[in-house]
Amino acid sequence: MEDSPRSNRPVTTTESSIRILERLQRDPGRTLDELTDELDLARSTIHRHLLTLEDNDLLVREDGRFYLGLRFLDFGISARNRVPFFDVGRRQVDRLAEETGEKVWLVAKEGDFSVHLYKASGESPLRTSARVGQRRYLHQLAAGKAILASLDDDEFQAIVDRQGLLQMTEHTITDVDELREELDAIRERGYAFNTGESIEGLNAVGAPIRDEDGTPIGGISISGPANRVKGDYLKTELPDKLLAAIDEIHINLRYSSTR
Known part of the structure; x- marks a missing residue:
C-alpha cells in the first residue's frame, strides 16, 4: 500500500x-x-x-x-524517542539554557506543524502556555519560520494552502507575500526571529535542524521577555550561540549515521 x-x-x-x-x-x-x-x-x-x-x-x-x-504518556514517549535528533538536541538545549538563562525549546517538524519536544528554562522565571507535546503552526514561531525557510516554495505554499496563516497576535505575519519576504531574509542569515508573533511581549530566535539531505526535521528556539531579549543580545549574541549548538547537532547526526 x-x-x-x-x-x-x-x-x-x-x-x-x-x-x-x-x-x-x-x-x-x-x-x-x-x-x-x-x-x-x-x-x-x-x-x-x-x-x-x-x-x-x-x-x-x-x-x-x-x-x-496515563497510557498516552507511554505512547508519547515512544513517539518522541524515535526522533533521531532528540537526545543530542536535548543536551544542546540544556547547555543553551544554562549559558543564556533563557527558555530554550527543541521542536520537531511533523507534517505541517511544529511539535514541542523538550524545554529547559535556565534561570528565566518566564511562564507561557507552551507545553511539551503541543503542536503549533510553523509561521507563528521562530523555529517554525526557520523550518519554513528551509523548504522549497512548492512545499511552503502547500502548507499555507492547507493550514492558512492563523493570527495569534497583532504581530503575527498573516500575508503570504510578506512571509515570503521574511523567509528570504531568514535563508540569508540562517536563523529567524519572532518578535511578539506568538505571545505578546515575547521575543525569540530560532534555527532549523536538518537531516543529511538538507531537509528540515526540527529546530531550536531561545526566547525571553521583549524588554530583555532585544537589540544586539537578540540580533547577534543569541544567534551565535544558537548556530553553534545547531552545528554540533548536525555533526553528531552525521557521525551517528556513519557508524
Missing part, C-alpha cells in the same frame, strides 16, 4: 473517538452529558466510545468525569 498524506475513506468510528479525545484534552473532566451537548454525536455513540477507551486504559473516570489516561 502506498503512503498517502490523507485518507479518502476515513473510518468514521475512529474519527469519533479522536474527536472525543481531543475534546477531553482541551477540557479535561467532562461528563457524558456535557460531551453529548458539545459534540455532534448521539449520546449512545459517545457512551460506547467512552467505555471502549476506558476499557483500554486510554481514559480514566473519576466521579463520572472522564480524563485522558
Whole structure:
C-alpha cells in the first residue's frame, strides 16, 4: 500500500473517538452529558466510545468525569524517542539554557506543524502556555519560520494552502507575500526571529535542524521577555550561540549515521 498524506475513506468510528479525545484534552473532566451537548454525536455513540477507551486504559473516570489516561504518556514517549535528533538536541538545549538563562525549546517538524519536544528554562522565571507535546503552526514561531525557510516554495505554499496563516497576535505575519519576504531574509542569515508573533511581549530566535539531505526535521528556539531579549543580545549574541549548538547537532547526526 502506498503512503498517502490523507485518507479518502476515513473510518468514521475512529474519527469519533479522536474527536472525543481531543475534546477531553482541551477540557479535561467532562461528563457524558456535557460531551453529548458539545459534540455532534448521539449520546449512545459517545457512551460506547467512552467505555471502549476506558476499557483500554486510554481514559480514566473519576466521579463520572472522564480524563485522558496515563497510557498516552507511554505512547508519547515512544513517539518522541524515535526522533533521531532528540537526545543530542536535548543536551544542546540544556547547555543553551544554562549559558543564556533563557527558555530554550527543541521542536520537531511533523507534517505541517511544529511539535514541542523538550524545554529547559535556565534561570528565566518566564511562564507561557507552551507545553511539551503541543503542536503549533510553523509561521507563528521562530523555529517554525526557520523550518519554513528551509523548504522549497512548492512545499511552503502547500502548507499555507492547507493550514492558512492563523493570527495569534497583532504581530503575527498573516500575508503570504510578506512571509515570503521574511523567509528570504531568514535563508540569508540562517536563523529567524519572532518578535511578539506568538505571545505578546515575547521575543525569540530560532534555527532549523536538518537531516543529511538538507531537509528540515526540527529546530531550536531561545526566547525571553521583549524588554530583555532585544537589540544586539537578540540580533547577534543569541544567534551565535544558537548556530553553534545547531552545528554540533548536525555533526553528531552525521557521525551517528556513519557508524
